[in-house]
Amino acid sequence: MALTSDDTSRHRRRLGSLVTQRRAALGITDKRVAAKRCNMSVTTYTKIENGDPVNPLSYAKLEQGFGMVAGSCGAVLDGAESIMLLDGGELFVAGRSVAVDRSQLEPTLREAITKWTRLVRPDITLGEDQAMTDGILEELRRRGLLPDSEK
Secondary structure, three states, X not given: OOOOHHHHHHHHHHHHHHHHHHHHHOOOOOHHHHHHHOOOOHHHHHHHHHOOOOOHHHHHHHHHHOOEXXXXXXHHHOOOOEEEEOOOOEEEOOEEOOOOOHHHHHHHXXXXXXXXXXXXXXXXXXXXXXXXXXXXXXXXXXXXXXOOOOO
């Protein structure tokens, strides 16, 4: 199915949002600094953030300057939902994925579950709390969202 002009415009706006997010993640507040980092004019850089069309070579400069995997901008313009970063991360419109210390994942989840359980049901017994927490973690493992326990 061919892209419509509405699709193309929407994809350029998505790319603009991802680029704006990447600039912020890099700690760059000034678009002039971002443009210089990407070896382009501030006008061209601003067009990208605004979702306006630019020369395809500008996207390659952006990818290099912002540490994106080559071709990521083109993929978003073709409909992809995210940009892959050279550091192994992935940038989504809603936010950036982060590396998780797997050794801290289960203890952190246990703490969060207990905190919210006691807020919702302060009269819960320790045994009930532990059973519920164990059940939630086991369900997450069963669904493949949490690695198997290393007990």
